[in-house]
Amino acid sequence: MPVVLYGIVRAGHPLLDPSPGADSALGIGHPRAPLRLVRSGPLAAVVSATDDIGELGEQEAVRHLEILQRLLADGPVLPVRLGTVAPDDGAVRAEVLDPVRDSLPERLDAIDGLVELRLDVEEAEQTELAEAVAGTSLAHAPPPADLDARIELGQRIAELVTARRTEQAGEILDELCPLARADRPRRHHGGPEDPALSWAFLVPADALDDFDAAVDRIRAAHPSLTVEYVGPLPAVDFVEFPARVLTDPHDTDPGGDSFSGSADRSSGDSFGDSFGSSFGEASGGTSGDSFGGSGRWGWGRTVDRSETGRRSGNGRQRKEF
Incomplete structure (x- = not known):
C-alpha cells in the first residue's frame, strides 16, 4: 500500500x-x-x-x-x-x-539536541532609500536632468543601500552568532536586490529562550526592519x-x-x-x-x-x- x-x-x-x-x-x-x-x-x-x-x-x-x-x-x-x-x-x-x-x-x-532557527530580515524600500541617503549630499539634491548623471546617481544610491544592509546584517549577526553552535547564510547577500539578511542558526534546544530574547533586542533596536523568525526546525541547513x-x-x-x-x-x-x-x-x-x-x-x-x-x-x- x-x-x-x-x-x-x-x-x-x-x-x-x-x-x-x-x-x-x-x-x-x-x-x-x-x-x-x-x-x-x-x-x-x-x-x-x-x-x-x-x-x-x-x-x-x-x-x-x-x-x-x-x-x-x-x-x-x-x-x-x-x-x-x-x-x-x-x-x-x-x-x-x-x-x-x-x-x-x-x-x-x-x-542530537540541536535545532535550526531561521531569521529573514527586510526593510521597506522607501524607508531603506531614505535612511541610506540621509546625512549625505544626495538627501536634498534635485534629480539630474542628464541620463548619464541619473544612471550614476542610481548606482551611488545602490551602493549606499548595499552598505547599509551590510552594516545591519553585521550588527544582527554579532548579536546572534555567539549564541549558536553554527550559522550559515540561506540566500545571497551583498547586492541591492538582496535581503538585508537571510540566515540559519544551529542552536541547542535548551537555549531557545536566550535566542528568543536576543531577537527581541534586535527588533527593539531596529524598529524599521521586518524580522521573520521561524523555528525550531530540523537542522537541515547543517x-x-x-x-x-x-x-x-x-x-x-x-x-x-x-x-x-x-x-x-x-x-x-x-x-x-x-x-x-x-x-x-x-x-x-x-x-x-x-x-x-x-x-x-x-x-x-x-x-x-x-x-x-x-x-x-x-x-x-x-x-x-
Missing part, C-alpha cells in the same frame, strides 16, 4: 501518541492514517499509509511541519519533502534507508544529506526513474533548499547525482492557497513555516 514519508529518524525513536482519536498521531492524505516506523538497521522512516495524497495546500504543509516538530522533541529527525509518496514499505527500505544505513546514523548523532535520499522532485521520465535530486551545495541545491521549497520557498537549480528511484514514486501536487507561515511580529513562529 502507498505510504507518505515525513522524515528519517533513529530506529528506536518514539512515535507520537497512537491512541484512538489522537489527531497528532495521524498523517496527511485521504484517508488520514496513523504514523508508524519503517525500520532498516539503525534507521527508520516515519510514514503513514494513504490511498490518495491529494492536493497539498496550507493545511497539509502545516500538518507536515507539525509532525516533524513533534518528532524533533524526542530526538534528531531529517525531513523528507512534503508530499513524497512511496509505493510500499519495501521501497522505503530499499531506496531510502538501506543506501544510507551506514553513514546517516553518525549524522543524526551530530545534530547536514550534508546523501544525494540518493529523497529531497526534490523533477520531471518524470515515463521509461525510467521518477526522481532526480542533488545534495551538492556547490550546485545551488541542498537538502535544506528542498525542505524549504516544500513550504513555498524557492529551491536552487538541480544537478549532480540522481536518486535511483523505481519509477513508482510520486509527489502530491502543491496548491499555493496562502503564504503559510511567512509572518512577522513579536515572538517566534513555532508551528508554521
Whole structure:
C-alpha cells in the first residue's frame, strides 16, 4: 500500500501518541492514517499509509511541519519533502534507508539536541532609500536632468543601500552568532536586490529562550526592519544529506526513474533548499547525482492557497513555516 514519508529518524525513536482519536498521531492524505516506523538497521522512516495524497495546500504543509516538530522533541529527525509518496514499505527500505544505513546514523548523532532557527530580515524600500541617503549630499539634491548623471546617481544610491544592509546584517549577526553552535547564510547577500539578511542558526534546544530574547533586542533596536523568525526546525541547513535520499522532485521520465535530486551545495541545491521549497520557498537549480528511484514514486501536487507561515511580529513562529 502507498505510504507518505515525513522524515528519517533513529530506529528506536518514539512515535507520537497512537491512541484512538489522537489527531497528532495521524498523517496527511485521504484517508488520514496513523504514523508508524519503517525500520532498516539503525534507521527508520516515519510514514503513514494513504490511498490518495491529494492536493497539498496550507493545511497539509502545516500538518507536515507539525509532525516533524513533534518528532524533533524526542530526538534528531531529517525531513523528507512534503508530499513524497512511496509505493510500499519495501521501497522505503530499499531506496531510502538501506543506501544510507551506514553513514546517516553518525549524522543524526551530530545534530542530537540541536535545532535550526531561521531569521529573514527586510526593510521597506522607501524607508531603506531614505535612511541610506540621509546625512549625505544626495538627501536634498534635485534629480539630474542628464541620463548619464541619473544612471550614476542610481548606482551611488545602490551602493549606499548595499552598505547599509551590510552594516545591519553585521550588527544582527554579532548579536546572534555567539549564541549558536553554527550559522550559515540561506540566500545571497551583498547586492541591492538582496535581503538585508537571510540566515540559519544551529542552536541547542535548551537555549531557545536566550535566542528568543536576543531577537527581541534586535527588533527593539531596529524598529524599521521586518524580522521573520521561524523555528525550531530540523537542522537541515547543517547536514550534508546523501544525494540518493529523497529531497526534490523533477520531471518524470515515463521509461525510467521518477526522481532526480542533488545534495551538492556547490550546485545551488541542498537538502535544506528542498525542505524549504516544500513550504513555498524557492529551491536552487538541480544537478549532480540522481536518486535511483523505481519509477513508482510520486509527489502530491502543491496548491499555493496562502503564504503559510511567512509572518512577522513579536515572538517566534513555532508551528508554521
